[in-house]
Amino acid sequence: MKKRLSEEKVFKDPVHNYVYVQDQTIWDLINTKEFQRLRRIRQLGTSYLTFHGAEHSRFSHSLGVYEITRKIISQFERHGYPDWPKSERLVSLCAALLHDVGHGPFSHSLEQVFDTHHEQWTCKIILENTEVNRVLRGVSEDFPEKVASVIRRTYTKPIVVSLISSQLDADRMDYLLRDAYYTGVHYGTFDLERILRVLRPHQGSIVVKESGMHAVEHYLMSRYQMYWQIYFHPVTRSSEIILRQIFRRARELYETGYSFQYMPKPLQALLEGTIDVPSYLKLDESLVQTAFGEWAEEDDDLLRDLCDRFLNRRLYKYITLDNPDEKLLNEIEEQWRMIGLHPDYHMEIDFPYDQPYDVYRPDTKKGEKEEKTPILLLDEQDHLNEISRKSDIVRSITGLHQGQYHLYYPEEPLLRAAGRLPAGIRELFKLDARQAERF
Amino acid sequence: MKKRLSEEKVFKDPVHNYVYVQDQTIWDLINTKEFQRLRRIRQLGTSYLTFHGAEHSRFSHSLGVYEITRKIISQFERHGYPDWPKSERLVSLCAALLHDVGHGPFSHSLEQVFDTHHEQWTCKIILENTEVNRVLRGVSEDFPEKVASVIRRTYTKPIVVSLISSQLDADRMDYLLRDAYYTGVHYGTFDLERILRVLRPHQGSIVVKESGMHAVEHYLMSRYQMYWQIYFHPVTRSSEIILRQIFRRARELYETGYSFQYMPKPLQALLEGTIDVPSYLKLDESLVQTAFGEWAEEDDDLLRDLCDRFLNRRLYKYITLDNPDEKLLNEIEEQWRMIGLHPDYHMEIDFPYDQPYDVYRPDTKKGEKEEKTPILLLDEQDHLNEISRKSDIVRSITGLHQGQYHLYYPEEPLLRAAGRLPAGIRELFKLDARQAERF
Amino acid sequence: MKKRLSEEKVFKDPVHNYVYVQDQTIWDLINTKEFQRLRRIRQLGTSYLTFHGAEHSRFSHSLGVYEITRKIISQFERHGYPDWPKSERLVSLCAALLHDVGHGPFSHSLEQVFDTHHEQWTCKIILENTEVNRVLRGVSEDFPEKVASVIRRTYTKPIVVSLISSQLDADRMDYLLRDAYYTGVHYGTFDLERILRVLRPHQGSIVVKESGMHAVEHYLMSRYQMYWQIYFHPVTRSSEIILRQIFRRARELYETGYSFQYMPKPLQALLEGTIDVPSYLKLDESLVQTAFGEWAEEDDDLLRDLCDRFLNRRLYKYITLDNPDEKLLNEIEEQWRMIGLHPDYHMEIDFPYDQPYDVYRPDTKKGEKEEKTPILLLDEQDHLNEISRKSDIVRSITGLHQGQYHLYYPEEPLLRAAGRLPAGIRELFKLDARQAERF
Amino acid sequence: MKKRLSEEKVFKDPVHNYVYVQDQTIWDLINTKEFQRLRRIRQLGTSYLTFHGAEHSRFSHSLGVYEITRKIISQFERHGYPDWPKSERLVSLCAALLHDVGHGPFSHSLEQVFDTHHEQWTCKIILENTEVNRVLRGVSEDFPEKVASVIRRTYTKPIVVSLISSQLDADRMDYLLRDAYYTGVHYGTFDLERILRVLRPHQGSIVVKESGMHAVEHYLMSRYQMYWQIYFHPVTRSSEIILRQIFRRARELYETGYSFQYMPKPLQALLEGTIDVPSYLKLDESLVQTAFGEWAEEDDDLLRDLCDRFLNRRLYKYITLDNPDEKLLNEIEEQWRMIGLHPDYHMEIDFPYDQPYDVYRPDTKKGEKEEKTPILLLDEQDHLNEISRKSDIVRSITGLHQGQYHLYYPEEPLLRAAGRLPAGIRELFKLDARQAERF
Secondary structure, X not given: OOOEEEEEEEEEEOOOEEEEEEEHHHHHHHOOHHHHHHHHOEOOHHHHHOOOOOXXXXXXXXXXXXXXXXXXXXXXXXXXXXXXXXXXXXXHHHHHHHXXXXXXXXXXHHHHHHOOOHHHHHHHHHHOOOHHHHHHHOOXXXXXXXXXXXXXXXXXXXXXXXXXXXXXXXXXXXHHHHHHHHHOOOOOOOOHHHHHHHEEEEOOEEEEEHHHHHHHHHHHXXXXXHHHHHHOOHHHHHHHHHHHHHHHHHHHHHHXXXXXXXXXXXXXXXHHOOOOHHHHHHOOHHHHHHHHHXXXXXXXXXXXXXXXXXXXXXXXXXXXXXXXXXXXXXXXXXHHXXXXXXXXXXXEEEOOOOOOOOOOOOOOOOOOOOOOOOOEEEOOOOOEEEHHHHOHHHHHHOOOOOOOEEEEEOHHHHHHHHHHOOHHHHHHOOHHHHHHHHO | OOOEEEEEEEEEEOOOEEEXXXXXXXXXXXXXXXXXXXXXXXXXXXXXXXXXXXXXEHXXXXXXXXXXXXXXXXXXXXXXXXXXXXXXHHHHHHHHHHOOOOOOOOHHHHHHHHOOOHHHHHHHHHHOOOHHHHHHHOOOOOHHHHHHHHHOOOOOOHHHHHHHOOOOOHHHHHHHHHHHHHHOOOOOOOOHHHHHHHEEEEOOEEEEEHHHHHHHHHHHHHHHHHHHHHHOOHHHHHHHHHHHHHHXXXXXXXHOOOOOOOOOHHXXXXXXXXXXXXXXXXXXXXXXXXXXXXXXXXXXXXXXXXXXXXXXXXXXXXXXXXXXXXHHHHHHHXXXXXXXXXXXXXXXXXXXXXXXXXXXXXXXXXOOOOOOOOOEEEOOOOOEEEHHHHOHHHXXXXXXXXXXXXXXXXXHHHHHHHHHOOHHHHHHOOHHHHHHHHO | OOOEEEEEEEXXXXXXXXXXXXXXHHHHHHOOHHHHHHHHOEOOHHHHHOOOOOOOEHHHHHHHHXXXXXXXHHHHHHHOOOOOOHHHHXXXXXXXXXXXXXXXXXXHHHHHHHOOOHHHHHHHHHHXXXXXXXXXXXXXXXXXXXXXXXXOOOOOOHHHHHHHOOOOOHHHHHHHHHHHHHHOOOOOOOOHHHHHHHEEEEOOEEEEEHHHHHHHHHHHHHHHHHHHHHHOOHHHHHHHHHHHHHHHHHHHHHHOOOOOOOOOHHHHHHHHOOOOHHHHXXXXXXXXXXXXXXXXXXXXXXXXXXXXXXXXOOOOEEEEEOOOOHHHHHHHHHHHHHOOOOHHHHOEEEOOOOOOOOOOOOOOOOOOOOOOOOOEEEOOOOOEEEHHHHOHHHHHHOOOOOOOEEEEEOHHHHHHOHHHOOHHHHHHOOHHHHHHHHO | OOOEEEEXXXXXXXXXXXXXXXXXXXXXXXXXXXXXXXXXXXXXXXXXXXXXXXXOEHHXXXXXXXXXXXXXXXXXXXXXXXXXXXXXXXXXXXXXXXXXXXXXXOHHHHHHHHOOOHHHHHHHHHHOOOHHHHHHXXXXXXXXXXXXXXXXXXXXXXXXXXXXXXXXXXXXXXXXXXXXXXXXXXXOOOOHHHHHHHEEEEOOEEEEEHXXXXXXXXXXXHHHHHHHHHHOOHHHHHHHHHHHHHHHXXXXXXXXXXXXXOOXXXXXXXXXXXXXXXXXXXOOHHHHHHHHHHHOOOOOHHHHHHHHHHHOOOOOEEEEEOOOOHHHHHHHHHHHHHOOOXXXXXXXXXXXXXXXXXXXXXXXXXXXXXXXXXXXXXXXXXOXXXXXXXXXXXXXXXXXOOOOEEXXXXXXXXXHHHHHOOHHHHHHOOHHHHHHXXX
């Protein structure tokens, strides 16, 4: 049953000014405990350790994605575009609101270590015995499955999928604007109102009126800057490395029968690989941070040190490597062992390009991680052109990536052992200069 | 030992654009674990349950207060005003940075229930065996005591105290701007740059050049609006009431020997009244929320219900009472008991005016909670005038307060028992209308 | 004939982001030469001499008033409020767009000297033989008269009048936001989106849902600040005084048969009192400034000096008088004559309160200059309350005015003649101090 | 004689918040009539006909360039960088303030038709008998020549020249921010504060600390967008074409002895090629617009029509040509003549790339119009690298230009004569479609 609210509800939002709720179903979804849990999960994971303002939660972002989707659809309806299937409004809004409901704490790191996927959890939360599921079933018995299939990108109406998941979707548009607002940088600002105005439903997908090309160029350039200035910031990468190592070390210890003084059940289930929806929902950042706080007093030196580093922001430093060849890495490993460091934990090569990311790549193949549909321009003769064929600037930045190899490591033990290290290593890690600075 | 950093460090900040650090001591203080802990304590307590954007931490605010103080002092130094004691720069900056370091999680509620005071904890953290103390002692042995006495407002140079704590101090200026930014409201915006420009050190206090009167008027009006729109918002009050009741119930249970399935040591020490600095520092919002998560499965019905309400934002509703006379309250209490509710937990009268707050009150007496010095204008003849004597608008809003009595209560049990309640109560709580709406 | 545009047109606007045009009539009105002429008339008259950013024109403001009106009406239509007469949309939009089309250059000064009224000119432009009239007659023969009667506030549907002209009308809302944006001050910013959301058509007028009271309070406080910080700024008053004196002097010379070397026909018609619509439309700021440029080389000393002062911003200085009693003024006049100054031109008492202005006055009587309807709040029981009865802060600032008497005068001749003036005058005008400063 | 003001003066500015004046010389220059005249010349020429908000003057921009220069220098002084020659402060500030003082009304068009150059006029105003010259001579006899040589880029200290005129100079930084603010677009916003922080004086030029590379990338991308979205907007180009044609027609008429009913002396001197500084200074936009207003009633059909078009914004339309080959243009010319249009005035090919512009070109040769120095990055080893060698995104957009040929023409006569034009022309100009739309 679909029901309009007798009176529109509003949320004050710093990015969109207001978020408007007009449907009882949306209102009820927001009030489920699974959705409220998103308040306890930060949108940008550990980025707040680099940009202190970035403390916003996935709750705020999810409302934002919902609001952008609502605006797009309401514009489609107002103009009565025939290619927009009107009956898809509610399923689109629900999918927009819920698309991140399966995120765990510090998802990127957690998913890498435990090989879970937030989209799968989103679907489980939508489909299993939850408050979210109950609200969705209130619309119709098959409604949860419909919403889940939008998340899985298999919904029968691809236009609905592309609202939430494409090169120019509500998700990206909200997070660029929101992350720019909360970090305080200027890069992420583009003209949302104009982009919304030039979107057109067109034969099962959403395309851009050609006159809006420049606004899309600006959006892509904002994206480029946000990736390199914010999302791939080396300090954030360092904190994610430490997070992953905490999870890896805990698992290693757990698997070898180590007896933890504190091990909350949801984490235990995660380590055991037996975690189910109710336990997963208890896994929020509070629980993880509390565990880290306790583990910072565990017997295991490595775990203790890593937790202390994370909580008190004593992150690994990094050096830039032009070419991390095996010989060099082998030598570093050897020296590490010599001075009592664990190569598995105390050095990590990172290359941001190993990410499902590209500033813009029109020709992504099916099966690749990033199966996002390209951006198509609709000209006055109703022909479609992929944007990089029309825009010089998009063409020139397509496929551009500028990643560098970084090697992350703990600085203090190196400085203490500097005297025992060969000159080449000392120079590579600039140990002499840094010691001079400190003492 | 005071040492300038060889290269200025900067933090990107959404409110001040950048925060500049020039002193080794400030840099080291920011990197202490006691200061980093402020990242795990939200600036506005439970306000994020009303304004979802308000998820910023005391870490961000503390940097902001530091930055405003730094700007004021650097302006004083640049102009060489003789009434500014130059040697007080570092102690002022340290006090500005650390003034909130003793805040616990959801301070207002916690302090009311457990009768602790964050300023006392701030002083303890500065004076006892902490990383903060070690950094401060690096300046000189008596430096921690100096900083602590600024916090206590007993420092020998009152001008330093007034930077951090007066009607127009760096603390208030930062939080008004910051809370406005993060909630997304327009009210809190005033012209910080102009106010900073018209501040003058004058015989031991900081006064305002008369030509800047209008900027100060605007600041006071912003403050008025922020208090009534944000800080005293009834939904926020409701969540604070629930928080207090959780703490009260936990203490009650603890005192009567109830056996908690989960009771982290810092909370136990708090309940026992034996909490010391190391335990207090572990008390962050993560720990409290984790405890609430566990307590939401305790045997005690009240505690379980309250924790569930807090975590899942199922707050108490409220009605407005013109005059909460005893007879009425007695009747409500009686009816509450009749339908199985606990008057101690299921009804609470709230009146925001019972707060150490006033839009502006020039004549606060010594000993009152709010001992903030009034705002003085310096005219061209070097005479001082209290601002409300010169400004019509300040005079007209001085002492203004517009609080109303609200009665907070859980709605669901009332709706369920509505049939058994007398008509007067049903009408007062609009039960019939609300039932109609729901079913 | 009413016709929708096949495709919405947009104007990029710094205040509203975009202005949307959906009707052929509106589009055609914007393209008339009478409306385009507003580009050559600044919105804030001479304020740009005080706030250099305030160089925006009445063209921009008129589009803004139109856009706010469009937003209000579209919200009324979207919700289907029964008290909004749907057929009044176009007449409202036209009146909003055209309400200032009769403004002349530097209207306030011009109107005072020549006793013309821009509203009368607006009506003439709407009703006489103009492009505007032709476009309006395209809708229907009586349409121009309808639009004119909205301007005159005599239209049969008072709700249409109140959109354009009330205490909370589209005109004021746009100019406060716009003037704040262009001057660069923070005062004028209020939450337009929220105010628009709480407006309700109600029995022939527009009222405010009580839950929006705080947004209106904020709007009224913004207004208060804008009036005193921007509109009544003494430097702007000084430039207006000089403008009025130029016009007065030109008229005086003209009446006494002085032969101007340059006298464009529209100005001549104005001086003669025979100006008609075609001539009035040629009277823009370019023409007036060009005339002043030529008159700066006329034979008449006074006119030449005044024009030079205006163009090169050599304004009169002012002193503040607590009580401008006749005796004092007589003495000043006498001294002025003694040193060769003209009291009629070289001194002017100004009191900003002599303006059709009040921060908010609910009880304006019919016939008073400011017959704006008060702001009414609509509570949940559908009762109306005038806002100052509900809002403490509005009540406390109602009727507040803080004007001071200023005496404006040219400083240079006074400084030159200082030695011949009595000590009292020297002190009143601080001549000794200023001389010391200059030499 | 250099003299600090006893009290800093401030201007409220929407872009920089405040502009600070600390030197008597700067204060006096601002108050000269030559500088005040810049209030009557719009910064963006005719762009206000496309972006109605862009009504700001060269006065505002000049203050902004001054303020950015002041901030750069004050940062250099604060850090005591040895490569900054301290004694060059005042000459730099004066040159920054005055760099545009020689601009005439609608400079770009005027300069093209009359082959004048604003930089030459700037130098004349600085060096000849003006108030500006008098103020500058107050510093020292050779000071005007020093300032003029900075404008001419021949000053002995190239670092001073590069402050005002390089790829990253105070001029460009101000106009990008300011034009973005007044048009209301988001493109032009970059992080000025960060760029200022990473500028370093280095061996006679100003370079950028490598860590600031990303801020410069953002600035260059902003510039790219501003050029294509704002400065080269086809509607603005159209209005410039009309302007140029007015000037050309007036000259043609003047040269053939046509007797103008209105011809102000400064315009006459311009047409005769005998214009001197005093006349040039009278040439402001008021005078030009007044002349156009009068000429809109001249006997000459062409002049009358062009002036009407400009004042009432009846601009030429345009079509895009992939390849404007001679054959096509000859045919259009022929047809134009056939239906009574003047090919010299009623068609004009425009290609924005014919401009002294490039998004960024590091290798400009001496003698080229755009002799701006490239942007150099200073790495930690004190080596300099041209930015496009380090930045992928800068390299990929270097040399990028995307201009298209546009043919501008008056639409109305074409529509009227459509029936007599061959089908090819009708289609090229879409006459049938446009007629259908209109009637």
